[in-house]
Amino acid sequence: xxxxxxxxxxxxxxxxxxxxxxxxxxxxxxxxxxxxxxxxxxxxxxxxxxxxxxxxxxxxxxxxxxxxxxxxxxxxxxxxxxxxxxxxxxxxxxxxxxxxxxxxxxxxxxxxxxxxxxxxxxxxxxxxxxxxxxxxxxxxxxxxxxxxxxxxxxxxxxxxxxxxxxxxxxxxxxxxxxxxxxxxxxxxxxxxxxxxxxxxxxxxxxxxxxxxxxxxxxxxxxxxxxxxxxxxxxxxxxxxxxxxxxxxxxxxxxxxxxxxxxxxxxxxxxxxxxxxxxxxxxxxxxxxxxxxxxxxxxxxxxxxxxxxxxxxxxxxxxxxxxxxxxxxxxxxxxxxxxxxxxxxxxxxxxxxxxxxxxxxxxxxxxxxxxxxxxxxxxxxxxxxxxxxxxxxxxxxxxxxxxxxxxxxxxxxxxxxx
Amino acid sequence: xxxxxxxxxxxxxxxxxxxxxxxxxxxxxxxxxxxxxxxxxxxxxxxxxxxxxxxxxxxxxxxxxxxxxxxxxxxxxxxxxxxxxxxxxxxxxxxxxxxxxxxxxxxxxxxxxxxxxxxxxxxxxxxxxxxxxxxxxxxxxxxxxxxxxxxxxxxxxxxxxxxxxxxxxxxxxxxxxxxxxxxxxxxxxxxxxxxxxxxxxxxxxxxxxxxxxxxxxxxxxxxxxxxxxxxxxxxxxxxxxxxxxxxxxxxxxxxxxxxxxxxxxxxxxxxxxxxxxxxxxxxxxxxxxxxxxxxxxxxxxxxxxxxxxxxxxxxxxxxxxxxxxxxxxxxxxxxxxxxxxxxxxxxxxxxxxxxxxxxxxxxxxxxxxxxxxxxxxxxxxxxxxxxxxxxxxxxxxxxxxxxxxxxxxxxxxxxxx
Numbered sequence: 099x100x101x102x103x104x105x106x107x108x109x110x111x112x113x114x115x116x117x118x119x120x121x122x123x124x125x126x127x128x129x130x131x132x133x134x135x136x137x138x139x140x141x142x143x144x145x146x147x148x149x150x151x152x153x154x155x156x157x158x159x160x161x162x163x164x165x166x167x168x169x170x171x172x173x174x175x176x177x178x179x180x181x182x183x184x185x186x187x188x189x190x191x192x193x194x195x196x197x198x199x200x201x202x203x204x205x206x207x208x209x210x211x212x213x214x215x216x217x218x219x220x221x222x223x224x225x226x227x228x229x230x231x232x233x234x235x236x237x238x239x240x241x242x243x244x245x246x247x248x249x250x251x252x253x254x255x256x257x258x259x260x261x262x263x264x265x266x267x268x269x270x271x272x273x274x275x276x277x278x279x280x281x282x283x284x285x286x287x288x289x290x291x292x293x294x295x296x297x298x299x300x301x302x303x304x305x306x307x308x309x310x311x312x313x314x315x316x317x318x319x320x321x322x323x324x325x326x327x328x329x330x331x332x333x334x335x336x337x338x339x340x341x342x343x344x345x346x347x348x349x350x351x352x353x354x355x356x357x358x359x360x361x362x363x364x365x366x367x368x369x370x371x372x373x374x375x376x377x378x379x380x381x382x383x384x385x386x387x388x389x390x391x392x393x394x395x396x397x398x399x400x401x402x403x404x405x406x407x408x409x410x411x412x413x414x415x416x417x418x419x420x421x422x423x424x425x426x427x428x429x430x431x432x433x434x435x436x437x438x439x440x441x442x443x444x445x446x447x448x449x450x451x452x453x454x455x456x457x458x459x460x461x462x463x464x465x466x467x468x469x470x471x472x473x474x475x476x477x478x479x480x481x482x483x484x485x486x487x488x489x490x491x492x493x494x495x496x497x498x499x500x501x502x503x504x505x506x507x508x509x510x511x512x513x514x515x
Numbered sequence: 516x517x518x519x520x521x522x523x524x525x526x527x528x529x530x531x532x533x534x535x536x537x538x539x540x541x542x543x544x545x546x547x548x549x550x551x552x553x554x555x556x557x558x559x560x561x562x563x564x565x566x567x568x569x570x571x572x573x574x575x576x577x578x579x580x581x582x583x584x585x586x587x588x589x590x591x592x593x594x595x596x597x598x599x600x601x602x603x604x605x606x607x608x609x610x611x612x613x614x615x616x617x618x619x620x621x622x623x624x625x626x627x628x629x630x631x632x633x634x635x636x637x638x639x640x641x642x643x644x645x646x647x648x649x650x651x652x653x654x655x656x657x658x659x660x661x662x663x664x665x666x667x668x669x670x671x672x673x674x675x676x677x678x679x680x681x682x683x684x685x686x687x688x689x690x691x692x693x694x695x696x697x698x699x700x701x702x703x704x705x706x707x708x709x710x711x712x713x714x715x716x717x718x719x720x721x722x723x724x725x726x727x728x729x730x731x732x733x734x735x736x737x738x739x740x741x742x743x744x745x746x747x748x749x750x751x752x753x754x755x756x757x758x759x760x761x762x763x764x765x766x767x768x769x770x771x772x773x774x775x776x777x778x779x780x781x782x783x784x785x786x787x788x789x790x791x792x793x794x795x796x797x798x799x800x801x802x803x804x805x806x807x808x809x810x811x812x813x814x815x816x817x818x819x820x821x822x823x824x825x826x827x828x829x830x831x832x833x834x835x836x837x838x839x840x841x842x843x844x845x846x847x848x849x850x851x852x853x854x855x856x857x858x859x860x861x862x863x864x865x866x867x868x869x870x871x872x873x874x875x876x877x878x879x880x881x882x883x884x885x886x887x888x889x890x891x892x893x894x895x896x897x898x899x900x901x902x903x904x905x906x907x908x909x910x911x912x913x914x915x916x917x918x919x920x921x922x923x924x925x926x927x928x929x930x931x932x
Contacts, residue, residue, distance in 0.1 A: 157566065390799025
């Protein structure tokens with residue numbers, strides 16, 4: 099199959115938002131072996147949207163995934179553009195009107211009249227349900243071209259892709275009798291280029307599975323994608339290459355596929371029936387936020403004491419005034435007392451703490467931006483490490499600090515086994 | 516002028532990197548009044564790159580900015596594709612060979628032979644110097660179409676745009692120079708369609724400034740963009756339309772431009788010399804994370820006590836066992852004790868608390884997913900509100916809860932003035 103991704107939205111052409119949907123969909127389509135040949139962005143303009151569809155068809159696309167332009171405002175014209183392109187009419191779906199109305203009624207609100215526009219369905223199109231918003235998606239086939247209309251907000255688009263679109267695409271691929279299998283290896287503590295250097299020959303020489311590195315937010319992933327006549331055969335092709343990679347850089351691989359650092363922490367703590375708390379200063383709640391992104395984390399996560407101000411480090415965590423005045427809040431000593439204090443205050447088996455200088459202000463020669471202390475307190479004692487990150491902005495330093503804290507805990511938990 | 520941005524790189528179509536260059540260039544071009552009509556991404560493929568140039572020309576572009584494909588490897592074929600498209604030859608520039616050689620010599624390295632490819636210049640093109648890498652850019656004009664070839668790495672592309680390309684574009688704009696000014700109005704507590712209904716006539720009838728609504732992550736924004744001969748005139752055009760909009764929906768407008776909810780909270784607290792803490796359950800640290808995204812928030816933010824487990828609500832915040840057993844953790848009574856407890860434990864003027872059911876698990880008929888209580892404790896007492904969000908996943912409910920808590924605080928702080 100030959101796919102294009104067509105985003106509709108003037109805000110993209112004005113640079114107000116980035117086209118993250120195109121990247122997301124490209125990754126997903128690569129995983130199931132659908133080739134993406136073009137990304138296109140057009141504004142909220144009927145003529146340019148229909149022309150872009152014609153261009154895609156003319157250059158041989160048989161799948162076009164459209165994102166955006168399904169809202170209730172007059173700007174939102176993806177429905178109309180696609181209907182016009184395929185020469186079909188739009189009709190109001192009473193069922194969808196009722197669904198949208200219920201969306202408002204539940205909140206004690208009247209449905210604005212213009213929301214009915216979102217209940218317009220192209221004749222013959224299958225409706226893709228949108229449990230996370232009011233704009234339903236659509237799927238239709240026209241003259242050999244498969245068109246998917248997805249909402250623009252990633253929080254609505256991504257689950258719609260995962261829960262509905264991918265199934266349809268896999269069915270369309272069916273005729274080819276080729277099945278794709280993908281596996282992600284997740285690494286921490288090694289940079290993308292250092293990793294690539296160690297496995298450059300594997301990346302270069304492998305064609306089935308293909309080996310592709312991804313770097314994102316302080317982590318590195320390696321995607322292995324194999325194609326074969328069956329899922330089992332495709333999986334089997336991955337095994338020896340994964341082994342070769344593990345032989346080279348195994349110690350950096352902490353998880354596979356969806357096993358993020360926080361998922362791995364949860365797995366290890368649940369397996370050991372143990373509990374966790376955190377004490378955060380410069381990460382400001384990010385560790386708590388990352389862990390509680392996981393539904394059901396209450397099994398093992400008791401809370402995070404975000405003690406941004408020194409007075410709260412003292413009152414809530416019991417950090418000693420003497421430690422703060424002798425070593426400062428950004429010190430190994432303070433990190434240790436924060437972790438110990440959180441473990442005691444929350445009554446957990448484990449606690450992790452982070453204190454550092456995320457910048458851009460607040461750095462000194464002695465304690466520059468990027469200096470971070472991370473402590474792990476557990477049943478067998480408390481360990482602490484100093485990190486010095488010379489590069490990166492506030493967001494990057496905070497994320498790196500939070501991830502390093504989780505990784506430090508994983509290492510301690512794995513040694514406990 | 517009518518511009519397109521054409522990125523060349525298979526890594527973009529694989530989703531390995533995001534096309535941040537397109538967003539960056541779009542923002543910059545909007546600032547100088549160059550209209551961007553399309554973004555396109557093609558892979559490292561000669562035929563598709565030349566076809567994309569033809570498509571751009573056919574649909575009326577007179578400026579195409581290409582990014583990527585200027586590297587030293589065989590994959591890098593932007594130079595060749597453009598040369599072929601304009602029907603000109605490539606020649607090696609000895610001057611550029613020497614520059615690239617000096618780039619390597621400075622690092623004590625030999626120049627790899629394939630780097631000479633980067634010294635190939637299209638006949639008649641102006642060379643854009645690249646002090647941050649080995650690939651020079653190019654600018655040429657062909658049959659009324661202005662083509663810019665820029666390197667893919669943002670660290671090389673951005674300064675090349677700022678230092679060289681923008682000057683050329685401004686010169687091309689010549690006499691009919693138009694300056695654009697934009698203002699965002701930020702709203703909370705009203706949906707996109709309800710908002711649009713109230714100002715539909717303004718959106719429809721306005722052409723300068725244009726009025727465009729944006730919805731993102733539980734917030735709504737309105738962008739006003741005016742064009743005029745000077746920045747001052749453009750700003751002046753915005754004033755009366757902003758006033759008309761404020762007359763209709765003023766109470767929902769909490770800030771402008773970059774004044775997010777957390778920025779606004781900071782402004783109000785600093786102005787009053789007051790301090791804030793939070794107590795979070797279902798948001799799990801998100802409120803703390805959002806506030807501490809702001810550098811310098813230690814002026815007013817003391818911390819957030821993320822009490823996910825009931826035992827920590829008791830031990831750290833002093834929530835009474837009687838409240839938990841009579842009303843449960845997700846109750847107005849618990850939210851009030853959490854806010855009061857955080858205010859006391861952190862010793863701040865204000866505290867906000869959130870307790871609710873973010874799902875997908877944990878809901879009951881009586882207390883469904885999406886039920887959230889938010890309390891604000893301040894010098895003049897504690898208020899609490901119940902919210903019921905039927906739609907949205909865990910991430911959306913948590914974000915909405917965090918933003919609503921900040922907005923509730925803003926309302927209280929504004930009443931204090």
